[in-house]
Amino acid sequence: MQVTQTLSEGLKREFKVVLPAGDLAAKLETQLQEMRAKAHIKGFRPGKAPVSHLKKLYGKSLMGEVLQEAVNEANRKILDENQLRVAMEPKLDFPAQEEVEKALEAAGDFSFVVSFETLPTFEIGVLDDISLEKPVAPVTDEDVQSAIEKLAERIREFEPKAEEGAKAEKGDKVTIDFAGKLDGVPFEGGTGGDIDLVLGSGTFIPGFEEQLEGAATGDQRVVKVTFPENYSAQNLAGKEAEFDVVVKAVAAPKAQALDDEFAKKYGFDTLDAFKEAVRGNIEADFDKASRDKLKRALLDALDVRYSFELPQGLVDQEFESIWREFEAERKRAGKTATDEGKSEEELRAEYRAIAERRVRLGLVLAEIGQRAGVKVEEKDLTDAVIERARQFPGQEKQVWDFYRNNEAALAQLRAPIYEERVVAHLSGVIKIADKTVTREELFAEDEDEAA
Structure with a gap:
């Protein structure tokens, strides 16, 4: 094996490797001898098949394995002998197909170029001279109370507003059917039925919930909104839409005592x-x-x-x-x-x-x-x-x-x-x-x- 360094520039290293035909042929011969001892070839007693016959049958595929192992060995040798710490897997530049075919037939040398990028060397130096501030915020009783109130909102129960014609207010839950249109044409995903919506929750498109405040059970409204520019559905982002909405029920939140229960x-x-x-x-x-x-x-x-x-x-x-x-x-x-x-x-x-x-x-x-x-x-x-x-x-x-x-x-x-x-x-x-x-x-x- 002949290894010649052809480039050393910054972190880049390049080596040309030549695997002599004689070395490859010797390794192939070793492989064939090992195969001969184990092979069961039709027409020959176990272990008695001629090496020439095995070479004819398996020589090319075995030489492929020999070449692969030789390339791997060359790469390891380059790294070990030059004490290189590489950043990524090496880049291998193999010869033209004609040279490869000759090598597979053990009829010529096999040469290739291997390129590496090495890891840089640098001094860490001392680090105890670094001074930083760590922001720390105390948890207040107000933080705890606010968090508990938000948890209470998640499980809050609602009850229908008793008075006839009662209007929906922010914080109330409305049950609605809706059908959306773009330029008067219905669009996919724009309809829904028996949908519960708490007004002010920010669940729907900005501007949608506010337009239902003051609605009563049985009311029909046309809600006009503009989808946000960053809306997940690209075909709707930034578009103006109208929704025909039917309010089917209005319910007010039940009082929720923050107690042991x-x-x-x-x-x-x-x-x-x-x-x-x-x-x-x-x-x-x-x-x-x-x-x-x-x-x-x-x-x-x-x-x-x-x-x-x-x-x-x-x-x-x-x-x-x-x-x-x-x-x-x-x-x-x-x-x-x-x-x-x-x-x-x-x-x-x-x-x-x-x-x-x-x-x-x-x-x-x-x-x-x-x-x-x-x-x-x-x-x-x-x-x-x-x-x-x-x-x-x-x-x-x-x-x-x-x-x-x-x-x-x-x-x-x-x-x-x-x-x-x-x-x-x-x-x-x-x-x-x-x-x-x-x-x-x-x-x-x-x-x-x-x-």
Whole structure:
């Protein structure tokens, strides 16, 4: 085997490999001898078939296996001897078909070119000089009370309004039939019967519910609305529509006492016990929001701290993933680049910058994690697969088998777990000061986060 390096430029490495015909022929001979000892060939006693006959029957297919193993061996040798850490699978450039055919007949050398992109080397340096603020919002009694009132709304009961001709008010439940039209023509999915709708709930298209306030049982109304520009059905987005609505019943909400009896509906003996559980859930939500904000600030700090050449193969792969997701969302919303207020080139440049940030941070976190001995245990992956399977009731076994038999899919579950472990490690290294904020500030989305 002859290996010659033909390119060393930045992170790119290229090698030319020549597998001499004599070496290939020797390996083929070994394979044929091994086959001869085991083969049962018609017309010959076991183990007595001539090698020449076996070569005629199986030589070409065996040489294909020899070539594949030789290529794999060459790749391993290149990585080991040059101590290369590659970013992605190597790119192999094989010769013309004529040379391949000669090699398969053991009549000529086999040469190919293997190209790698290596991982960059960089110094992590010290990290304990990073100082960040962690936004923390206290859970107030008002937060707990508001959450309980929302839960009460979910199970609120209604009773028909007793007085004749009683009009529907915000908060009342109306039962309606409706038929929608676009330019006077009915459209698919635009009709419904015996539909319960709580006015003011925001369940229907903006403007729909308000136009039913003041309606009484038996009333017929024409409701005019405009579908939102980002409506899920592209054929309706931004369109003006009319709905012929028949109000079949009007019901008012029953009084709901927030007491021990109410708490029992949610499985608690007392209202105080229910409040404590609700407070605990809110505190968990607040804590997650705080950790997410801190993580974002930490990633921002790491992003500006490190600058090094990135493997373009990884960047391209990440960009394509982001861009496919963006285009799918844009298609669902029925938008074009013009709607975004930017050209296609500008959008691509923005999303490529995001891809570069993700790759850079991924490499930094991987290096920090490796240095700190951060690992994802088998149990962590098992728990992640189980959690994923729970999201598909009735298909749990298929989901389980998919992940357990698909290393690439399993890696997608491993990556975020590993990232969280590294961030948790860093949280114990850097300086963190709690900063008290309001609930609104804690959950406010920065422009960059929204992007």
